[in-house]
Amino acid sequence: MSEPVAAARGQAALLGPAEVRALAERFGVRPTKQLGQNFVHDANTVRRIVAAAGVGREDVVLEVGPGLGSLTLALLDVVDRVIAVEIDPVLASHLPRTVADRAPDLTDRLDVVEADALRVSATDLPGTPTALVANLPYNVAVPVLLHLLAEIPSIRTALVMVQAEVAERLAAEPGSRVYGVPSVKAGYFGTVRRAGSVGRQVFWPVPQVESGLVRIDRYPTPPWPQDAAHRQRVFSVIDAAFAQRRKTLRAALGSWAGSAAEAESRLRAAGIDPAARGETLTTGEYVELASRSSAL
Numbered sequence: 001m002s003e004p005v006a007a008a009r010g011q012a013a014l015l016g017p018a019e020v021r022a023l024a025e026r027f028g029v030r031p032t033k034q035l036g037q038n039f040v041h042d043a044n045t046v047r048r049i050v051a052a053a054g055v056g057r058e059d060v061v062l063e064v065g066p067g068l069g070s071l072t073l074a075l076l077d078v079v080d081r082v083i084a085v086e087i088d089p090v091l092a093s094h095l096p097r098t099v100a101d102r103a104p105d106l107t108d109r110l111d112v113v114e115a116d117a118l119r120v121s122a123t124d125l126p127g128t129p130t131a132l133v134a135n136l137p138y139n140v141a142v143p144v145l146l147h148l149l150a151e152i153p154s155i156r157t158a159l160v161m162v163q164a165e166v167a168e169r170l171a172a173e174p175g176s177r178v179y180g181v182p183s184v185k186a187g188y189f190g191t192v193r194r195a196g197s198v199g200r201q202v203f204w205p206v207p208q209v210e211s212g213l214v215r216i217d218r219y220p221t222p223p224w225p226q227d228a229a230h231r232q233r234v235f236s237v238i239d240a241a242f243a244q245r246r247k248t249l250r251a252a253l254g255s256w257a258g259s260a261a262e263a264e265s266r267l268r269a270a271g272i273d274p275a276a277r278g279e280t281l282t283t284g285e286y287v288e289l290a291s292r293s294s295a296l
């Protein structure tokens with residue numbers, strides 16, 4: 001293991017390619033696809049992610065999948081607290097030591113929680129996150145993101161690195177070819193925009209896909225209720241509309257409404273053309289449509 005590179009007092013020594021390899025070797029980590037383990041070994045990339053997140057001293061950052069600590073170290077440089085949720089017990093157990101080695105003045109800013117981010121809830125965390133900043137495991141990126149936005153309302157901002165195609169989907173506008181369930185559901189929580197692209201070469205192992213950054217800013221004053229019952233109602237209409245995205249909404253929403261005629265009447269009541277397709281509706285229109293179902 002190479003010695004930590006010199007860092008200014010009170011600052012973290014970020015991980016480069018040699019350090020990432022050496023840590024993985026020392027911990028006996030063989031990156032798996034199943035857990036989306038592609039580790040960043042480029043200091044500029046992690047600094048860029050932290051800058052794009054717009055987090056500062058007062059923030060409590062939830063990081064999902066800290067891995068070997070590349071992004072964690074960059075976060076510890078600028079925020080007072082990082083709560084890192086890692087599913088891999090080997091990675092979770094070694095992270096505090098890596099931080100002690102490479103950022104000895106910053107160790108008390110870190111809490112590591114060994115858990116599945118898809119199941120974690122606010123009460124499992126030793127603090128109240130104000131931001132989510134993560135290089136997400138790509139195979140579960142959207143479910144993790146939506147789960148955390150739903151479960152942890154204190155998160156005001158999310159800056160996540162995901163597969164480029166997923167970044168495009170999340171930030172797509174109605175009518176776009178890639179607008180779909182992730183776009184509409186992310187738009188339920190806040191405004192979504194792309195925040196940059198990341199090439200493959202900053203990762204080890206090198207992934208097969210390009211990456212992208214997405215930022216979600218939660219609505220400061222939510223335009224609709226944010227409780228679980230409301231969300232479930234709205235999400236079930238979204239799922240039904242996109243399950244048959246080539247069909248008109250009148251046809252696609254037949255089983256959701258009970259019949260095509262009832263779907264048509266709810267669509268009309270919501271001011272939506274029954275011949276429209278799901279990919280043309282805004283999140284607000286889905287909310288309006290869900291409110292036409294008797295149970296809301």
Ligand code: SAM
Nearest residue numbers: 035038039040065066067070087116117135137
């Ligand atoms: N943040 C590190 C970096 O940028 O180098 C690692 C990012 S890597 C793309 C994804 C990380 O998420 C891995 O450390 C992996 O073990 C972890 N992970 C995968 N599935 C997870 C889950 N369901 N909950 C929490 N962590 C998960």
